[in-house]
Amino acid sequence: MAEATPPLTPMSLAVLLGRIDNEWTTRKKIFDLPTARFWQPDADVDLGFDFLGRRCASPIGPAAGPHSQLAQNIVLSWLGGARLFELKTVQIIDDLEIARPCIDMETIGYNIEWSQELTVPQSLTEYVKASMLLEMLREWEPLTEFVGADPGPHVFDMSVGYDLAGISGEKVSLFIEGMRNAEAEIAKLRPEIATAAGGAFAHLADLDFNPHLSDTLTLSTFHGCPPEEIESITKHLIDHHDLDVIVKLNPTLLGYETVAGIVNDELGYADVPVKEQAFADDLQFERGIELIGELNDYAKERGHKFGIKLTNTLVVDNQKGFMPDETMYLSGPPLHVLASTLLDTLATALPGMLDVPGHDQAGADIMVSFSAGITKDNLADAIAMGVNPATVCSDLLKPGGYGRLAPMLRNLTAEVRDSGHTDLAGWKAARQSAAVEAGFATTAAQHVAHIRGEGIEPYHLSGNEKLPRQVDNELEMFGCVACNFCVTVCPNDAFTNIKSLVGVDAMNGRQQYLVFAELCNECGNCMVFCPEEGDPAMIKPRLYTDPEVFAGREGQGYLLADGKIIDSRGPDPSVPLVQQLLDSAAGNPLATTTAADGDV
Ligand SMILES: Cc1cc2nc3c(=O)[nH]c(=O)nc-3n(C[C@H](O)[C@H](O)[C@H](O)COP(=O)(O)O)c2cc1C
Known part of the structure; x- marks a missing residue:
């Protein structure tokens, strides 16, 4: 993590409300938590x-x-x-x-x-x-x-x-x-x-x-x-x-x-x-x-x-x-x-x-x-x-x-x-x-x-000796065992999963995971529980909404404005895939995000 950027950049109230609306409408979830996990007195x-x-x-x-x-x-x-x-x-x-x-x-x-x-x-x-x-x-x-x-x-x-x-x-x-x-x-x-x-x-x-x-x-x-x-x-x-x-x-x-x-x-x-x-x-x-x-x-x-x-x-x-x-x-x-x-x-x-x-x-x-x-x-x-x-x-x-x-x-x-x-x-x-x-x-x-x-x-x-399950497979940007652990073990809800794209080889019909990079402080918890080899926080597509934070970090990443990728670092062919994935969510979780929404 480059020193100049803060470890966490909170999402604005408007973006959080946008996510609630999007996830509710498309998946009946709020911040990736399904209704079956809500408590009713x-x-x-x-x-x-x-x-x-x-x-x-x-x-x-x-x-x-x-x-x-x-x-x-x-x-x-x-x-x-x-x-x-x-x-x-x-x-x-x-x-x-x-x-x-x-x-x-x-x-x-x-x-x-x-x-x-x-x-x-x-x-x-x-x-x-x-x-x-x-x-x-x-x-x-x-x-x-x-x-x-x-x-x-x-x-x-x-x-x-x-x-x-x-x-x-x-x-x-x-x-x-x-x-x-x-x-x-x-x-x-x-x-x-x-x-x-x-x-x-x-x-x-x-x-x-x-x-x-x-x-x-x-x-x-x-x-x-x-x-x-x-x-x-x-x-x-x-x-x-x-x-x-x-x-x-x-x-x-x-x-x-x-x-x-x-x-x-x-x-x-x-x-x-x-x-x-x-x-x-x-x-x-x-x-x-x-x-x-x-x-x-x-x-x-x-x-x-x-x-x-x-x-x-x-x-x-x-x-x-x-x-x-x-x-x-x-x-x-x-x-x-x-x-x-x-x-x-x-x-x-x-x-x-x-x-x-x-x-x-x-x-x-x-x-x-x-x-x-x-x-x-x-x-x-x-x-x-x-x-x-x-x-x-x-x-x-x-x-x-x-x-x-x-x-x-x-x-x-x-x-x-x-x-x-x-x-x-x-x-x-x-x-x-x-x-x-x-x-x-x-x-x-x-x-x-x-x-x-x-x-x-x-x-x-x-x-308490049992270690988290491991499979002999190197984690890649798209397509993984789709266990959802990275989503649930992250205290910040920095991961989200999105319906996979049918007919796209790299996706192979499975759930795909995206990282809200500004909410990820690299605590390491997803890496501990990911069954595949590699750090999901670094390997899965990292989405940014703040240009300064994007510029201050290293590694792959996709800068969004109004849900569209306007800048990226990383493997070129992944840009259309990430965009397609975001669009396929029947309402992009960050669609209403503009660079100005950041709380920095
Ligand atoms: C990652 C992590 C961060 C924590 N940060 C704080 C903190 O900021 N202030 C505090 O008083 N306790 C902090 N704690 C301690 C917890 O509040 C709690 O007292 C402790 O973890 C015992 O509860 P547990 O066994 O359910 O984890 C932290 C614990 C963990 C694991």
């Missing part, structure tokens, strides 16, 4: 919960990360049933270069993507666009049949990092103020609606968009953030910005011996070098216990709510070498065991303080948010532990992507309904009674005993 089972006092219609959502950075990512999560969005962490240094590849979900989960890749003002615009799109989709009649007449409320939760100097600086302060009152951003974006997609959304141009996007925030403490810093940032956010705050804690709180014992010995990941130094640099357990109590009191005295989030990723040495940095961050199945163990340990050490079953006497009001290896199979057990919400990252980076959310909610709905309940609160109380009957103090203790005992397989090395 069950009329008889309420999966809603209160996020720091604000209602969310489902207890899941994307964890701060690649699924909550761009507007279409947030829309995709919402279609899948997410109702709590922990937005990608925003920090003062917004021109950092992240090394590539930066995501490795081959087995469990690793990443080195530790910062946002938009400028702070761009992040604000993305979140405002997302919020407006959700409001429009809620009112968009064709969607009612698939998401229900009332898709229920959702909450945007901001995430900032990583030190007081940055967070109290003007850039991040303006971001938080913009999220609290987005009137100016909405006014800037609104004019795009009337003319987008040939006027298909013009009737929604005057919607009374809510300018109040968020007044809660999760502090991403990251690794090595000292306790005094956590304390002063939290107080600053409460005092200066009038926010309810959640502090996202690290698994290092459990201490080196416990973490290494669980990861290396119990779970069998003997080769994963847990970084001992990181434990010394991070918040220690005893201080953590005091800090949680102190910050909760501080918030309460000022009329605010406080919560904790378990957990951020685990720092390990990079022994795999797929990603370039020396250190990488572990997520997924083993983290689930660590975070669940930490929840049980913290709840025991803080009697009557955490808002979880078995500890819930008056005053137990510290909400516990969760992100650690949540899957369709363990979501119900996690929710039964009392976590609110269970957010997801690694699982959504596996084949199926955002389409994995709705099955999680359908499973949870079935579990609540089949046990004779109509809402989460009643069902959780019954689960807690059952845990006590089975000899456990709490549902958390029961879950931990299960996943570190007879239910260890999905978390153990032996349950």
Whole structure:
């Protein structure tokens, strides 16, 4: 990637609306997600919960990360049933270069993507666009049949990092103020609606968009953030910005011996070098216990709510070498065991303080948010532990992507309904009674005993060794096994598939894949899951709409204006094929795009 060009160039609101209209009309999809993967709340089972006092219609959502950075990512999560969005962490240094590849979900989960890749003002615009799109989709009649007449409320939760100097600086302060009152951003974006997609959304141009996007925030403490810093940032956010705050804690709180014992010995990941130094640099357990109590009191005295989030990723040495940095961050199945163990340990050490079953006497009001290896199979057990919400990252980076959310909610709905309940609160109380009957103090203790005992397989090395399927074939620009993995594992929806051309040899009657190059930050996830040899992000035709970005990049590419290729680099004969493919989609996904639409 040439240094001069930004890693991501978001699509404008008009282009996103154009894509929605085109994909809906031609394929009954939105951002490549088919309607079968949309979530519709069950009329008889309420999966809603209160996020720091604000209602969310489902207890899941994307964890701060690649699924909550761009507007279409947030829309995709919402279609899948997410109702709590922990937005990608925003920090003062917004021109950092992240090394590539930066995501490795081959087995469990690793990443080195530790910062946002938009400028702070761009992040604000993305979140405002997302919020407006959700409001429009809620009112968009064709969607009612698939998401229900009332898709229920959702909450945007901001995430900032990583030190007081940055967070109290003007850039991040303006971001938080913009999220609290987005009137100016909405006014800037609104004019795009009337003319987008040939006027298909013009009737929604005057919607009374809510300018109040968020007044809660999760502090991403990251690794090595000292306790005094956590304390002063939290107080600053409460005092200066009038926010309810959640502090996202690290698994290092459990201490080196416990973490290494669980990861290396119990779970069998003997080769994963847990970084001992990181434990010394991070918040220690005893201080953590005091800090949680102190910050909760501080918030309460000022009329605010406080919560904790378990957990951020685990720092390990990079022994795999797929990603370039020396250190990488572990997520997924083993983290689930660590975070669940930490929840049980913290709840025991803080009697009557955490808002979880078995500890819930008056005053137990510290909400516990969760992100650690949540899957369709363990979501119900996690929710039964009392976590609110269970957010997801690694699982959504596996084949199926955002389409994995709705099955999680359908499973949870079935579990609540089949046990004779109509809402989460009643069902959780019954689960807690059952845990006590089975000899456990709490549902958390029961879950931990299960996943570190007879239910260890999905978390153990032996349950996570299988590599993605590979075929002995070199990936080419046209024609491939057409597995669709590149589309679903991309958090940014940077791939799209298009009906193949019949009678064109290179296409061979199969689905063809195109890359929206400006949405691809070369994270590497499609390369990991593509069964053929090669990097789909580089090999499949790369479409550009911004001439500057096109000029600043290397490799094959096709610059479009109004859906027509106006410039290209790469094999000459491919130009008519790519154009023919775009035209054959019975409505080109970028037909309404002009160079001026770019958000740069
Ligand atoms: C690629 C990637 C990027 C992430 N970026 C952030 C981030 O910006 N801020 C943050 O607080 N956590 C970030 N995380 C951590 C996730 O929010 C989550 O806490 C963690 O991955 C555990 O959940 P999981 O096991 O479902 O992945 C990131 C994780 C991944 C895999």
